[in-house]
Amino acid sequence: MPPCFAGSKRPLEMVVYDPAATPSPSANAAALALHAAAAPPPFGDFAPISAVPLSAVPPRLPPVPTARSPLVADAGREEPPCLRRHFLAELGLRADLPVHFVAEKFVTNTDLDGHQNRFRIPSDGVERRLRAILIPRELHNANLLHDPPPIPRKRPRHEQPDVAAEGEQPPGKRMKQPKRKGKVHGGLRMKLVDLAAGTRELQMSQWESSRGTIVKGEGYLDFIRRCSFKERDAVEIWAFVQRRVRLLGSALCDDSLLHVLVVKRNKQARCNCLVPHEHFQNPQLN
DNA sequence: CCCATATAGCGATAACGACG
DNA sequence: CGTCGTTATCGCTATATGGG
Numbered sequence: 001m002p003p004c005f006a007g008s009k010r011p012l013e014m015v016v017y018d019p020a021a022t023p024s025p026s027a028n029a030a031a032l033a034l035h036a037a038a039a040p041p042p043f044g045d046f047a048p049i050s051a052v053p054l055s056a057v058p059p060r061l062p063p064v065p066t067a068r069s070p071l072v073a074d075a076g077r078e079e080p081p082c083l084r085r086h087f088l089a090e091l092g093l094r095a096d097l098p099v100h101f102v103a104e105k106f107v108t109n110t111d112l113d114g115h116q117n118r119f120r121i122p123s124d125g126v127e128r129r130l131r132a133i134l135i136p137r138e139l140h141n142a143n144l145l146h147d148p149p150p151i152p153r154k155r156p157r158h159e160q161p162d163v164a165a166e167g168e169q170p171p172g173k174r175m176k177q178p179k180r181k182g183k184v185h186g187g188l189r190m191k192l193v194d195l196a197a198g199t200r201e202l203q204m205s206q207w208e209s210s211r212g213t214i215v216k217g218e219g220y221l222d223f224i225r226r227c228s229f230k231e232r233d234a235v236e237i238w239a240f241v242q243r244r245v246r247l248l249g250s251a252l253c254d255d256s257l258l259h260v261l262v263v264k265r266n267k268q269a270r271c272n273c274l275v276p277h278e279h280f281q282n283p284q285l286n
Numbered sequence: 287c288c289c290a291t292a293t294a295g296c297g298a299t300a301a302c303g304a305c306g
Numbered sequence: 307c308g309t310c311g312t313t314a315t316c317g318c319t320a321t322a323t324g325g326g
């Protein structure tokens with residue numbers, strides 16, 4: 001994708017592609033963007049052709065923060081400084097792109113396990129923040145457009161069928177119930193970004209079974225290993241996506257893939273500019 | 287205790303390479 | 307080319323955890 005506004009020292013001010021974008025200091029951009037996304041403003045004349053008022057997407061009730069998914073107040077949360085100064089340009093994105101805080105979490109064993117091959121995004125962050133910055137097509141691809149069907153309540157053992165029919169067989173000899181085949185969820189094409197490892201195109205999808213939002217895909221494991229995350233590391237998840245900008249009928253730039261940045265909390269202040277350039281230029285390396 | 291959610295564990299299946 | 311074993315990928319389900 002060609003970089004938007006390539007060669008331009010200053011973006012065209014009259015083109016407002018995202019209502020969340022404001023001329024405020026970048027440190028506050030995420031909080032302001034979140035505020036704007038929560039209360040959908042009217043789109044201007046230069047709204048992207050793909051944009052649909054957020055009111056078309058029914059908001060979900062915000063979950064209550066819990067001890068296991070602590071929600072630190074977003075106000076004052078600083079975006080990774082190196083991201084805006086260097087990485088957006090490296091990714092061919094606008095430097096003034098709104099960057100949205102999504103969630104924070106502790107890296108779990110399953111995020112790193114070679115058998116699992118997936119990264120879970122805390123659901124409250126998805127519901128409250130990530131969902132708000134996606135357009136319906138992306139929500140559909142990520143299986144986030146509609147509320148998942150309620151998980152059927154597990155029936156008590158005495159109400160479950162077949163148990164009685166099996167009789168009093170010893171536990172070791174019970175007929176094993178074949179596991180249901182998993183639904184192929186597909187997913188929204190997106191890019192996982194790490195300040196050290198670069199980017200990797202993967203898929204994001206909300207699973208119907210567990211309602212968890214999962215980043216998966218070929219090469220995930222290789223990528224996450226290069227991220228140098230360890231179990232119990234506290235990380236923040238940020239998201240940004242560039243929207244199509246049209247000016248006088250011609251597109252200045254197209255939609256980008258959703259980018260999801262995972263960064264260690266205590267490493268935020270450090271500007272890591274040592275990422276090999278080719279990680280951002282040659283997706284085959286990622 | 288009940289419920290919701292996060293995490294861990296397991297199993298199915300596809301992809302791939304070695305071998306004859 | 308067909309078979310077999312290994313590995314990677316993916317999703318279901320059980321369990322753990324915490325709040326009300």
